[in-house]
Amino acid sequence: MTPDQVRRTATGPTAGLAAGYTQANLIAVPADLAYEMLLFAQRNPKPCPVLDVTDTGSPHTVLAPGADLRTALPRYRVWRDGDLVAEPTDVTGYWRADLVALLIGCSFTFETALAAAGIPLRHRDQGVNVPMFVTDRECRPAGRLHGPLVVSLRMIPAGLVDLAVAISARMPAVHGAPVHVGDPTALGIADLAAPDFGDPVRAHDGDVPVFWACGVTPQAVLTASRPPFAITHAPGHMLVTDVRDTEYLTVPL
Template identity: 55%
Template sequence: MPSHAFSPSPDAACGLTTRSYAREVRAATRTGQFVDHTSGLASDYVQVNLAILSQALATDFQRYCDLNPRACPVLGVSEPGSPSLPALGPDIDIRTDAPRYVVWRDGVKVAEPTDLGAYWQDDLVTFAIGCSFSFEHALLADGIRLRHMDEGRNVAMYRTNRLTEPSGNFRGPMVVSMRPMKAADAIRAIQITSRLPQVHGAPVHLGDPAIIGIQDLAKPDYGDAVEVRPDEIPVFWACGVTPQAAIAAARPAFCITHAPGHMLVTDLLNRDLVTA
């Protein structure tokens, strides 16, 4: 956990930056003053994807994550009905602290609220899943530029032809995030992210997107497209949006996820996730 005492800056709500504390981001989100994607924010801190399901589905979903750790590395699980994740931040409230959510009924998106007060139920279990936004800090610290950040965009994400291992009714394609890089940067990125297995680890594919079933990089399934220049190759990492594809396939009567790119920022530090 961070050792400093929290002291919000005067512009925490509207001037969030890479230097923001995690609690600044959550405070601005909780009050509805920040509802944008979290790419590039509070870069010292771990960001997580969210999957919120009924207790009756939690065992199958936990096993789905265990079977697919590259796409679904679980960093925390709540108690049934609790909106707290104390291991990730003592003041976290799942109902308010992500900028935007997706509410699903029978596998269909029915709402994208910025607050879950009207949707919360007493049997819900929250899974916090590692996010590639965390390893981006390590890439930036090594001097690797990330175009979506330079352009103020959400990262591009694509459904692939690689199927995940099923558990119960949870199944579906692996979703990947893509960052264009020069070859030397891609090699270094592999070395850096392989030491971060709790936030997706090393890339799952480099180069020709058609090999993994992506026909047009200009048309991501989630997020924003970015240019891949002639001297660059697209580099693909497993993505925490993968559970949304599995949830769509499982068609649960009710569940909630984060909106792609709109993560929960935790008090965990990215540097503490690095393995030897």
């Protein structure tokens, strides 16, 4: 499928769709919070690498010029005062003229390179959403915005972990190298079978848990900081952009 076909037809998580194209997280906030949101992202570049910021009120991004951000994602979340109030598939009715949208790099982007290198991706093989966890690591705050780091988990055969690190490290704009390998408790994660977002995956013998910083972090920030209004993607339900993943590859594979 092309990115445009995904944007028009996908209804579930977007991992593995339109392989070779960059995927992005969405966080849209009223303009009076945009500086703090952008500052939060700058201060937390591992979970929040910003790929684009829209002009105030505009539902259009240079990452996908033909797309309407209010309909291009398979599913959204609408937040009021830090509470999740709706999970629609179209946010045209919720959009406001004062919204500024940040598009944040997504680790699904480097999955194409991981797969090409022979690294199995359990969530895709098992047909589920990638598991994501709220950690006990606080992000660096910015003004009114604060909250914990969220990570995505991939169970990777021990002998391939170094390759997964080397490949993802080359793409810092889509979260780069893992933040932790091996011990979930080091991140305050008690149970890998109970993710905070997405679905659990079945590990294979010899798999090691590898955690990457995740663009769902701004949603944990909404829960912690409780700003009046925001729209995000639903975890795993990303904007598939028209930008080739190689655009964010700093060093050739």
